[in-house]
Amino acid sequence: MLQQKNRKEIALDDQTIALLQVQAEMEGRKLKNYMEHVLREKANSFELSDEYKAMMDDMLDRHEKGQINYTPWKEVKSKLFKK
Numbered sequence: 001m002l003q004q005k006n007r008k009e010i011a012l013d014d015q016t017i018a019l020l021q022v023q024a025e026m027e028g029r030k031l032k033n034y035m036e037h038v039l040r041e042k043a044n045s046f047e048l049s050d051e052y053k054a055m056m057d058d059m060l061d062r063h064e065k066g067q068i069n070y071t072p073w074k075e076v077k078s079k080l081f082k083k
Contacts, residue, residue, distance in 0.1 A: 012020075017031075024034030062068050 020035060021031050024031045027034060027037075029037065059068070
């Protein structure tokens with residue numbers, strides 16, 4: 001299964017690049033591969049906090065009960081982009 005990849009440009013200072021290069025070599029990886037690996041590991045280690053889960057459960061319950069007032073996007077956009 002092929003995954004679509006997106007290119008993103010990042011700018012890092014020389015010291016950061018040098019440190020990442022050393023770490024990549026210690027793991028036997030090329031720098032680009034190491035950076036992708038580190039970012040993938042970080043992204044996959046994300047866990048929602050209990051507080052966030054409780055807040056979202058409350059919001060979903062309120063949504064189902066019709067207790068939340070939503071503002072239409074057109075109205076928000078007109079306020080944000082007043083001329």
